[in-house]
Amino acid sequence: RLPALRERNIVLIGFMGSGKSTIGSLLSKKLYRDFIDVDTYIEEQQGMSIPDIFRKKGEETFREIEKEATVHLSEKERLKILALGGGAYGQPEIREVCMKYGIVILLNLSWETWKERLPDIQGNRPVLQNKTLEEMEALFYERKRIYALNTLQIDTDGKSEEEAADEIVHLLK
Ligand code: S3P
Numbered sequence: 631r632l633p634a635l636r637e638r639n640i641v642l643i644g645f646m647g648s649g650k651s652t653i654g655s656l657l658s659k660k661l662y663r664d665f666i667d668v669d670t671y672i673e674e675q676q677g678m679s680i681p682d683i684f685r686k687k688g689e690e691t692f693r694e695i696e697k698e699a700t701v702h703l704s705e706k707e708r709l710k711i712l713a714l715g716g717g718a719y720g721q722p723e724i725r726e727v728c729m730k731y732g733i734v735i736l737l738n739l740s741w742e743t744w745k746e747r748l749p750d751i752q753g754n755r756p757v758l759q760n761k762t763l764e765e766m767e768a769l770f771y772e773r774k775r776i777y778a779l780n781t782l783q784i785d786t787d788g789k790s791e792e793e794a795a796d797e798i799v800h801l802l803k
Contacts, residue, residue, distance in 0.1 A: 644737035647751035
């Protein structure tokens with residue numbers, strides 16, 4: 631049986647640094663729902679940081695771990711707010727399970743806005759290491775096409791995280 635709309639998890643997707651974790655926590659307070667950051671869940675489960683998982687096990691293994699964790703949480707949890715890792719939605723199984731059990735919301739931002747945030751983002755993001763700005767831009771637009779396989783979105787350009795969270799609350803009313 632599929633969960634009723636009001637029982638579903640709210641699933642936040644978007645590029646690295648789009649504010650999924652911060653907006654997810656704010657939303658958690660506003661909607662009185664628990665917040666689960668899938669990357670944090672993976673780090674606790676593996677006893678290692680995400681960069682360490684990439685370093686020691688490689689990206690392919692990380693993607694397997696990410697798939698299992700996201701599928702597990704999507705199937706098990708109800709009435710939660712989940713923030714996915716920026717690359718998760720590229721996996722068809724993850725898209726499927728999130729759409730089946732959750733309400734997926736994309737935090738959309740422009741390349742120009744993202745570029746300004748890059749110095750804060752780059753440090754602990756293994757997929758951005760050793761990439762030129764052009765390569766990052768290509769990844770940004772490639773991911774944008776994948777995120778578009780989803781219907782609900784809010785634009786975060788020029789908005790505070792508080793405003794973005796309020797907009798989601800409004801969207802869900
Ligand atoms: C990734 C995004 C990260 C994390 C991992 C890979 C990606 O999550 O899952 O470093 O491929 O975009 P955030 O979107 O929270 O940075």
